Each structure stands twice: as C-alpha cells, then as structure tokens.
Amino acid sequence: MRVREVVGPSLISLYNLYPTASIVGGPGEGFSSGEAIDVMEQIAGQTLPPGAGYEWTAMSYQEKQVGNQIVYVFGFALLLVYLCLAGQYESWIAPLSVLLAVPLSFARAGRRLGRPRTGQQPLHADRPRAADRPEREKTRSSSWKSLANVA
Numbered sequence: 337m338r339v340r341e342v343v344g345p346s347l348i349s350l351y352n353l354y355p356t357a358s359i360v361g362g363p364g365e366g367f368s369s370g371e372a373i374d375v376m377e378q379i380a381g382q383t384l385p386p387g388a389g390y391e392w393t394a395m396s397y398q399e400k401q402v403g404n405q406i407v408y409v410f411g412f413a414l415l416l417v418y419l420c421l422a423g424q425y426e427s428w429i430a431p432l433s434v435l436l437a438v439p440l441s442f443a444r445a446g447r448r449l450g451r452p453r454t455g456q457q458p459l460h461a462d463r464p465r466a467a468d469r470p471e472r473e474k475t476r477s478s479s480w481k482s483l484a485n486v487a
Contacts (some may be wrong), residue, residue, distance in 0.1 A: 351391060351393075352391075359376075361376070367394075369396070370399065373392070373396055373399065373400065376390075377390075383393060414435065417431075417435065418431050418432075418435060419437070421434055
C-alpha cells in the first residue's frame with residue numbers, strides 16, 4: 337500500500353445528496369431581488385448542460401414560494417381591522433371612515449415631508465429665541481409674597 341498527497345477541495349458540498357456548486361449573488365443597484373432571480377434562471381437555462389439543474393435556498397427559496405401573497409395578506413389585514421372596528425363602533429358604516437381616512441393622512445404627511453420648506457417662516461417665528469429673551473425678574477409675584485408673609 338502506498339500513501340501519497342493529492343490536491344482536492346477542502347469541502348465537498350452536497351444538496352439532496354448531489355454534488356453542488358454554490359453561487360452567491362445579489363441584485364445590482366436599481367434592481368429588485370425578484371428581477372435578479374429571474375435573470376439567474378434565464379442564465380442557468382441557457383448555460384447549464386443537459387441533466388444539470390439548479391435550486392434556490394434560504395431567502396431566495398422563500399421568495400419564490402411566497403410569490404405575490406402579500407396582496408392577500410394585506411387584504412386579510414384590512415378585513416380584520418374593519419371587523420374589529422365594526423365591533424368596537426357597533427356599526428358597519430363607521431369603520432369605513434377610519435379605513436379611508438388613515439391612508440389619506442399618511443399620503444398627506446408623506447407629501448408634506450417630501451417637500452422642502454422654501455420661502456416659509458419657521459414654525460415659531462413670532463417667539464423670541466432663548467438668547468434674545470430678557471432675564472426673568474428675581475422678585476416673586478404678589479401671591480407668593482403674601483404666602484411668604486403668612487408663614
């Protein structure tokens with residue numbers, strides 16, 4: 337028996353008992369992860385030899401499984417909020433005003449925060465700054481003086 341040194345990979349990765357090559361990547365600036373997954377699938381379909389395949393793991397796998405279910409989750413959340421408000425207000429119509437007013441208020445606040453305040457006075461322009469205020473008088477008011485004389 338002869339022993340000799342050979343060079344090989346330090347770690348052989350397997351996925352579902354098949355030898356694998358891991359590819360780690362991310363979307364470029366301005367692209368979503370869904371777009372990056374679609375491009376990787378196109379590239380794999382064009383370049384992999386017959387009999388070779390690919391699988392997604394971790395967050396990419398979850399993203400592919402979930403798909404566009406956020407629309408359904410958001411819809412059920414709105415339904416739950418509506419039913420809770422209907423029970424609280426004991427009315428089927430009153431919760432609609434709340435459900436319609438909240439998005440409008442967020443839109444208004446977001447529009448206001450996104451716009452710079454050009455050419456406007458600060459919110460409290462009529463109040464003097466702390467440095468410009470006169471020193472407070474050291475004497476007490478008349479009600480304090482009367483209380484001090486009683487004691």
